[in-house]
Amino acid sequence: MSESIVPFPDAIHWFEYSSDVPPEVVDWLLEMGSMTRRFEQHCAKVSVTPQREGFISREELSDEEAAQLPPSERYWLREVVLFGDEVPWLLGRTVIPVETLTGPDHALVDLGTLPLGRYLFSGNQLSRDYIHLGQQAKHWARRSRLRLSDKPLLLTEIFLTASPVYQSSNKAETGKA
Numbered sequence: 001m002s003e004s005i006v007p008f009p010d011a012i013h014w015f016e017y018s019s020d021v022p023p024e025v026v027d028w029l030l031e032m033g034s035m036t037r038r039f040e041q042h043c044a045k046v047s048v049t050p051q052r053e054g055f056i057s058r059e060e061l062s063d064e065e066a067a068q069l070p071p072s073e074r075y076w077l078r079e080v081v082l083f084g085d086e087v088p089w090l091l092g093r094t095v096i097p098v099e100t101l102t103g104p105d106h107a108l109v110d111l112g113t114l115p116l117g118r119y120l121f122s123g124n125q126l127s128r129d130y131i132h133l134g135q136q137a138k139h140w141a142r143r144s145r146l147r148l149s150d151k152p153l154l155l156t157e158i159f160l161t162a163s164p165v166y167q168s169s170n171k172a173e174t175g176k177a
Contacts, residue, residue: 011137012134012135012141012143012158013134013135013136014064014133014134014143015132015133015134018030020133021133021140025165028140028159028165029131029133029140029141029142029159029165030133034117034118034120035090036082036116036118037117037121039082039090039164042164043084043087044085045084045085045086046082046115047082047083047113048080048081048083048092048113048114048115049080049081049113050078050080050112050113051079051080051081052077052079053076053077054076055075055076056074056075057074057075058071058072058073058075060075060077061095065095065154065156068143068145068154069095069097069145069152069154070152072098072099073098074097074098075095075096075097076094076095076096076098076101076108076109077093077095078092078093078096078116079092079093080092084162084163087162088160088162089159089160089164090157091158091160092116092155092156092157092158093157094116094154094155094156095154096108096154097151097152097153099151100148100151100153102151103149105151116155120148125149126147126148127146127147127150128146128147129145129146129147129152130145131143131144132144136158138161139158140158140166141156141158141159142156143155143156143157
């Protein structure tokens, strides 16, 4: 399970309006709290498998990512698969300017198998600038610029087919048949 399940972050179509996304999906994508905590309501155990971690240069960011973050000499990149009861539910890609990794927030480079949400929503001075909604092939996605003590990081999440995000829309489709 250590290989990427979906190409990341290529070919995400970002929507201009949330009305372009089904309401039952919007409810998930606009979650302002911890997605890890929300997932925990739908399974016995949430776990994370890191796919790629390390410092990258600005040239290694996509143009869209670079436009969302301030210039920096280096960025910490973390790509993970998040599982609910050992079923892959989400691909996560976090890009963090090195300037954000100061003081206690340097711990972001050592998360390992700890879900990002456990760190971010554990009493840190966290705010969210925005959430963009998108779609990659048949998978829903969201992108958030978060701030820890007013220092930015970019989080992109792609919700995989088995994710509970699709449970309510699958029920709605089944009900229409």
